[in-house]
Amino acid sequence: MPSPSSEQPFRIGTRASPLALAQATLTRDALIAVHGWAQDAVVLVPMIASGDRIQDRALAEIGGKELWTRELDRALANGEIDCAVHSLKDVETIRPAAFVIAAILERADPRDRLIGAASIADLPRGARIGTASPRRAAQLLHARPDLDITLLRGNVATRLAKLDAGEVDATLLAAAGLDRLGMNDIGVALDIDTMLPAPSQGAIGIEVLADNDGARAAVTAIDHDVTHRCVAAERALLAELGGDCRSPVAAHARMRARGIILTAHLYATDGSAMVSGEYMLDDDNTPAGLARDLLAEAPAAIRALFAG
Numbered sequence: 001m002p003s004p005s006s007e008q009p010f011r012i013g014t015r016a017s018p019l020a021l022a023q024a025t026l027t028r029d030a031l032i033a034v035h036g037w038a039q040d041a042v043v044l045v046p047m048i049a050s051g052d053r054i055q056d057r058a059l060a061e062i063g064g065k066e067l068w069t070r071e072l073d074r075a076l077a078n079g080e081i082d083c084a085v086h087s088l089k090d091v092e093t094i095r096p097a098a099f100v101i102a103a104i105l106e107r108a109d110p111r112d113r114l115i116g117a118a119s120i121a122d123l124p125r126g127a128r129i130g131t132a133s134p135r136r137a138a139q140l141l142h143a144r145p146d147l148d149i150t151l152l153r154g155n156v157a158t159r160l161a162k163l164d165a166g167e168v169d170a171t172l173l174a175a176a177g178l179d180r181l182g183m184n185d186i187g188v189a190l191d192i193d194t195m196l197p198a199p200s201q202g203a204i205g206i207e208v209l210a211d212n213d214g215a216r217a218a219v220t221a222i223d224h225d226v227t228h229r230c231v232a233a234e235r236a237l238l239a240e241l242g243g244d245c246r247s248p249v250a251a252h253a254r255m256r257a258r259g260i261i262l263t264a265h266l267y268a269t270d271g272s273a274m275v276s277g278e279y280m281l282d283d284d285n286t287p288a289g290l291a292r293d294l295l296a297e298a299p300a301a302i303r304a305l306f307a308g
């Protein structure tokens with residue numbers, strides 16, 4: 001691929017939310033730094049996703065994760081953009097074969113932050129917790145069955161405004177998103193092993209057309225190998241589990257001296273049951289193997305959620 005220029009810039013497709021734009025800007029800066037491109041040789045192409053238009057219902061009711069990628073997928077397939085930047089947590093595990101995740105940026109803080117109380121134990125009895133995440137709802141109910149979980153959607157600023165307005169007593173948000181928006185002092189980070197994050201949480205993925213060699217090579221240059229391998233393990237577990245965005249699943253992989261440790265927690269929707277497992281990954285202990293182990297061990301209330 002010839003070096004992009006202001007006349008023929010490298011086009012980064014992104015959703016138009018403030019967090020998506022911050023993530024696309026990180027991607028642009030990384031591309032410019034690694035290739036030594038001119039500042040105006042890379043442009044952002046913001047788009048409104050279907051998922052941004054519909055705010056009053058849970059994602060699972062209206063069509064699932066595909067609502068976050070549909071518009072960007074179309075633009076990528078039509079050659080209107082050279083790559084698309086996504087919060088990988090929101091991207092379907094199985095993607096069309098025409099696309100490839102050419103790079104994953106270094107993962108930010110993977111934890112969830114609690115906003116509205118100093119800890120889960122400190123929440124008043126029956127407190128109203130706003131979240132749209134079946135994982136967070138099940139994890140909270142597992143620890144505190146008295147909590148009253150209500151649907152809270154919208155981008156980060158909208159959710160914080162609803163909390164300020166008293167619609168809910170507390171909420172959970174990803175530290176990665178808050179930090180990337182400059183909200184480093186909002187909320188308290190929860191312990192990773194009790195509130196294990198969603199698979200891919202904190203990871204930004206950059207997709208290109210698999211047969212666009214130039215864009216693929218350009219983007220591969222900003223890949224963070226350790227993050228890529230850890231996130232691939234989390235996504236492989238999710239693929240084997242099946243299920244959909246209603247399935248309360250938490251998974252997190254960490255690189256240690258001897259290799260990657262993959263931890264996963266599955267919950268019943270109401271938090272009444274939970275199974276957990278951890279593998280040190282190698283040729284015999286794979287993410288898919290951990291998924292099968294967990295399902296074999298899980299009570300029916302959990303297994304039914306992953307039948308898809």
Ligand SMILES: NCc1[nH]cc(CCC(=O)O)c1CC(=O)O
Pocket residue numbers: 087088089090172173174175176177178200201202203204
């Ligand atoms: N589901 C929305 C979403 N998708 C990605 C992030 C934050 C950034 C990330 O986890 O990578 C968020 C907001 C949140 O969960 O608080």
